[in-house]
Amino acid sequence: MIPFLDLKNINGQYRAELIEACTRVIDSGWYIGGNELAQFEQNFADYCGVKFAIGVANGLDALILTLRAWKELGKLKDGDEVIVPSNTYIASILAITANNLTPILVEPDINTYNIDPKKIEAAITPKTKVILPVHLYGQLAEMPEIMTIANQHNLLVLEDSAQSHGAEINGTRAGNWGDASGFSFYPGKNLGALGDAGAVTTNNEELAQMLRALRNYGSHEKYKNLVPGVNSRLDEIQAAMLDIKLKYLDHEVAHRRKIAQLYLQNIVNPLIKLPLEYKEAEKYQQHVWHLFVIRTEHRETLQEYLAEQGVQTLIHYPIPPHKQQAYKEWNDLNYPISEQIHAEVMSLPIGPTLSVEEAEKVIQLCNSFKA
Ligand SMILES: *Cc1c(COP(=O)(O)O)cnc(C)c1O
Numbered sequence: 051m052i053p054f055l056d057l058k059n060i061n062g063q064y065r066a067e068l069i070e071a072c073t074r075v076i077d078s079g080w081y082i083g084g085n086e087l088a089q090f091e092q093n094f095a096d097y098c099g100v101k102f103a104i105g106v107a108n109g110l111d112a113l114i115l116t117l118r119a120w121k122e123l124g125k126l127k128d129g130d131e132v133i134v135p136s137n138t139y140i141a142s143i144l145a146i147t148a149n150n151l152t153p154i155l156v157e158p159d160i161n162t163y164n165i166d167p168k169k170i171e172a173a174i175t176p177k178t179k180v181i182l183p184v185h186l187y188g189q190l191a192e193m194p195e196i197m198t199i200a201n202q203h204n205l206l207v208l209e210d211s212a213q214s215h216g217a218e219i220n221g222t223r224a225g226n227w228g229d230a231s232g233f234s235f236y237p238g239k240n241l242g243a244l245g246d247a248g249a250v251t252t253n254n255e256e257l258a259q260m261l262r263a264l265r266n267y268g269s270h271e272k273y274k275n276l277v278p279g280v281n282s283r284l285d286e287i288q289a290a291m292l293d294i295k296l297k298y299l300d301h302e303v304a305h306r307r308k309i310a311q312l313y314l315q316n317i318v319n320p321l322i323k324l325p326l327e328y329k330e331a332e333k334y335q336q337h338v339w340h341l342f343v344i345r346t347e348h349r350e351t352l353q354e355y356l357a358e359q360g361v362q363t364l365i366h367y368p369i370p371p372h373k374q375q376a377y378k379e380w381n382d383l384n385y386p387i388s389e390q391i392h393a394e395v396m397s398l399p400i401g402p403t404l405s406v407e408e409a410e411k412v413i414q415l416c417n418s419f420k421a
Pocket of ligand 1: 210247
């Protein structure tokens with residue numbers, strides 16, 4: 051069987067180092083808010099090229115607390131509008147509605163799957179305060195264009211970088227484009243903990259301080275609560291696990307890119323549309339291939355055929371956010387590009403331990419598929 055993503059194998063590569071770090075934390079007697087967190091935050095900030103990284107409990111909290119911090123700092127108020135892609139994992143949108151802000155869904159470019167910058171301007175109103183681009187599947191949204199629009203209209207930018215640790219355009223990485231960026235270290239993400247974890251990156255010190263307070267009951271100083279915060283901390287064991295895995299991230303991304311190039315160059319079945327790596331002559335782009343997402347009008351039969359031949363595939367995602375029961379009030383709205391993407395996408399196996407032989411088998415099966 052070729053599994054979609056083999057987390058046991060991925061973490062098994064670093065077993066000895068992970069156990070050693072766990073032992074160190076156990077023996078330290080200090081489990082929350084210590085040196086392991088401080089060191090990982092510094093190393094992750096350096097990796098992204100930013101001044102500050104603030105560890106939190108998960109990726110959703112990273113997004114929720116950043117918007118919340120902007121409310122506490124007087125930059126946002128209830129009912130303000132946030133532009134977000136209609137094609138995203140629901141967490142990006144939950145972070146907006148959880149803060150009593152209004153999501154304005156903007157359609158993606160069908161080839162890159164990311165928000166279409168040409169459609170952002172038409173969605174801007176006097177109430178628009180934030181653009182929340184999502185770097186879906188490992189590829190940065192078209193950040194140079196998005197930042198130009200944000201600057202012209204004086205909007206904040208919150209990147210959802212949960213799927214794109216290390217992705218870059220012209221040498222600037224995910225997490226260092228907007229005013230802030232939310233990352234997830236869910237085990238299946240490109241940089242994954244052995245449990246839940248997340249972080250916010252920013253170059254803004256005031257925001258960093260507010261986030262450090264919000265994640266810890268709103269306390270800047272022990273037992274002094276300036277704002278009503280929450281408990282959303284990244285614990286010492288997960289920070290220690292992440293600090294080890296961060297060292298190997300670029301190496302793992304290089305392997306993902308190699309597998310992706312094999313797929314892109316060798317899958318030639320006209321029934322299968324391959325993902326497009328967004329390229330303009332003057333731009334250098336690094337896609338980190340969190341997911342390798344193809345499109346086909348024959349998704350069910352292709353998925354069954356691959357499963358019969360021992361290849362596991364997944365669908366990211368089967369139902370668009372505006373068709374979810376959680377957002378009943380939007381169920382009648384039409385976002386045809388997003389709907390088409392959700393109806394046609396399928397993710398092939400990709401990951402740091404998928405072998406070239408396994409990728410070749412996936413390619414051969416994709417090429418022999420008939421509708
Ligand atoms: C995973 C993910 C999140 C949420 O991260 P969690 O750590 O699971 O809370 C947010 N946005 C996107 C695009 C994601 O893929």
